Amino acid sequence: MKLLVLTTSYPRSDADPSGHFVRAEARALARRGHEVHVVAPGGSLFDVATRDPLVPSLHVHHAGGGALFGWPGAAARARRDPTRLLNALPFAVAARGKTSTIGPFDRAIAHWIVPSAVPLLLGFSAPLEVVGHGADVRLLCGMPAALRCFAVRVLLDRGASFRFAARASLDALACALPAPLASRLERASRVEPVVLDLPDVSTRARVLRASLAPRSREDKLVVAAGRLVAGKRVDLVIEAAAAASMSIVVVGDGPLRGELAALARARGARATFVGLLPRDEALAWIAAADVLVHASKEEAAPTVVREARALGVPVVACAAGDVAAWARRDPGIVVVAPDVRALSAALLAAAAVCS
Structure with a gap:
């Protein structure tokens, strides 16, 4: 089959954390024998399609818009620089044009509803998922409400099926719709976590652990990974690690980095801030x-939790x-208040299990 994948998030290199799960899915489809064409942000609308170096039957068509679409997401990038929104229309025009050039295709997959x-x-x-x-x-x-209902109704009316990465996302959207439309959405939907594609980072993990200060190497090590914004509550993690006398490495960056570093110093936490890292390096930590x-x-379905469990690391969440x-x-996975x-x-209990 000839498949189209249209996405607003796709890695531009192995180090880019953007949309790595979209690439993992596209590669899996190509390995099953499909001819897969991905239309994604980045590059220029004049760029010719490139073949995935690992799976030649996967073709990537860039449609520009990279200033808006990328890590840590279009909304965050637009808040930081509202002029990036000017890239939305050129990307939309280019993506439609690339899609028309690729066609006809047997099936389309749209990552992100809007x-x-x-x-x-x-x-x-073509049938649409x-x-x-x-x-x-x-x-x-x-x-x-009118726009939300229009978006869902127009997709259901054309016979689209829905796949949600988390049950919580499907429930949240259904609750925001009138009952008849919510019922239609439920019938057309299934829940399936995103595909993970994890490199072998075991050797690098040992090197990173050995790179810590002597006291930190002997301590139990806590890692927190994500954007340093209020909703991630990294401040609670730093304070909890300090209270448990455990070392902590914070992977990621964001507007609260300075504030969180000051908190770590004030609490006497053995904290290391490593910033935003290439994906392989973040996974190694x-x-x-x-x-x-x-x-x-x-x-909804935090990828970092699934990645940690796939790497054999226990999670407190x-x-x-x-x-x-x-x-x-x-x-x-242990869930706490x-x-x-x-x-x-919970950290002390996890440390006791690891001992």
Whole structure:
């Protein structure tokens, strides 16, 4: 089959964390014998398609718009620089043009309901699967009701199926729709976590662990990974690590980095801030940890939790999205209340298990 994947997030290199799960899915489809064409941001609309170096039957067509679409997401990038929104229309025009040039195709997959499915794939006749992620569901739920209902209804009317990365996302969108439309959405939907493609980072993990100061190497190591913004509650993780007398490595960057570093100093935490890293390096730090802590309050299906478990690292988390449901099936995930005492107690319990 000839498949089209239209996405607003796709890695431009192995080090880019953007949309790595979209690439993993596209590669998996190509390995099954399909001819896969991905239309994604980046490059220029005049660029010719490139072949994936690992799977030659996967073709990547860049449509520009890289200033807006990329890590850590279009909304965050637009807030930082509103002029980036000027890239939205050129990207939309280029993506539609690239899609028309690729066609006809047997099936289309739209990662992100808005704008990949609506409006970019409206008007194409191929069967359409729409993949909803946490960010675009939050965007839809924040829209005026009329626009939200239009986006869902027009897709259902053309026979689209929906795949949500988290049950919590499907539930949130259904709750924001009138009952008849919510029922139609439920019938057309399934929940399936995104595809993970993890490199072997075991050797690098040992090197990173050995690079820590002598005291930190002997301590149990906590890792927190994500954007340093209020919703991630990294402040709670730092305070919990300090209370448990455990070292912590913070992977990621964001507007609160300075404030969090000051908090670590004030609490006497043995904290190392390594900043925004290439994906392989971030995964190596997770693999080096004795426990990953994920205290975020605004998540659907946090990839970092699934990555940690795939790497064999236990997770202490706060309930958000599908995390509590995962914990019921996986004893390696412990869900606790979002406060320092509960987090530090869970860290000490995890450390005792690791000893």
